Amino acid sequence: MKILLVNKFHYKKGGSETYYFTLAETLKSLGHDVIYFAMQDEKNYQCDQEKYFVSNSNMNGGLKSKLNMVLHIAYSKEAYKKMKALCKEEKPDLVILNLVHKQITCSIIDAIKEVLPKTKIVWIMHDLITICPSYTMLDGNGNICEKCVHGDFSNCFKNKCIHGSKLMSYLSTYEAKQIKKNGWYDKVDLYIAPSKFYQQKLQQSKFTKSPIIYLANPLSENQSFKKSDSIKDYVLYFGRLAKEKGVLTLIKAVRKNKKHLIILGTGPIEEELKIYIKKENIENQVEMLGFKSGNELENYISQAKVVVLPSEWYENGPYSAMEAMAHGKPLIVSNLGGLPELVEIKKNGFMFNAGDVDDLANKLNLIYDLNENEYSQFEDYSINKAKTLFDARKYVENLLKEVSK
Secondary structure (H helix, E strand, O other): OEEEEEOOOOOOOOHHHHHHHHHHHHHHHOOOEEEEEOEOOOOOOOOOOHHHOEOOOOOOOOHHHHHHHHHOOOOOHHHHHHHHHHHHHHOOOEEEEOOOOOOOOOHHHHHHHHHOOOOEEEEEOOOOOOOOOOOOOEOOOOOEOOOOOOOOOHHHHHOOOOOOOHHHHHHHHHHHHHHHHHOHHHHOOEEEEOOHHHHHHHHHHOOOOOOEEEOOOOOOOOOOOOOOOOOOOEEEEEOOOOHHHOHHHHHHHHHHHOOEEEEEOOOOOHHHHHHHHHHOOOOOOEEEOOOOOHHHHHHHHHHOOEEEEOOOOOOOOOHHHHHHHHOOOOEEEEOOOOHHHHOOEOOOEEEEOOOOHHHHHHHHHHHHOOOHHHHHHHHHHHHHHHHHHOOHHHHHHHHHHHHOO
């Protein structure tokens, strides 16, 4: 089959792009032809379809980039025309959408259906943007909010849910209303949610008449599944440093029980965290080492005592947890979103109440109280669970089976 993968970013940026390139790599290894549609960017990896990529638009970019987004946030004529041209030239048998809102827009759905009416469109639900204009289900104060779930998107503007900005909140509200008005979500043939939690939330919202199924995201076929012979005595967090990620809660928990914490990543609250660490005089206990990737990141993961995901929002099925499990790491996760699905209590980790410092500190103690044999059993369970849940070839087989129904 010739399969078109669509994502606004054509370079490794986050979990959605990890999925995008992992899927491409697996499809190719199974003999499928993979082509791409994305947004222009100097960081993009080279591919033969670059001439079809849409102009860069970004509210964090220059004036031209900002104007491009504001003017075409709900419907990009450029994306429509370029997708139409790509479909006429390449004639893909299947289209898989990832992140498309705002920069690429749903205009491409019309283009695909006009040129190739029998070609099915699958949409991977990396976030909850179809039922929440801010995609995070957090209001302007950073609290979990479900006011827009059943289609009253005006709440996003009223509560300034997008970075506290009236402009961005208005634009996102407008985009959501236009998509609903044009019925684009019903033109997609199949939705795939990477967590059962997301599947249930999306089904409850009734945002589409199309089926929504659950398939856990795959890990790369090159992913090794093995535990380390050299476990060090530190707690590890790796990922984005943002308020909703709950990193401050984790820092307070390790401060309370005197554990050593290593934090890998960057983000908007990085300086705030550094100030807190300095103020509390815990620089020797908490290390912030910045962004790490590749073998360096793998080494930190494999040698960690435990990996913690303290999220205070509806996390999906994050690659950080998946990669940690592949290395046999016990997990401690908050009780929100899709995270609880990755942990079986007392088998490969523990769960705590999101934002509860004492509860998290207690769960950390439970990991450190495990004897050598118990800890080894946690490692083995994590690895076996990862092998079962995140097998890339099985993922593609199941995806294509669902598409053929």
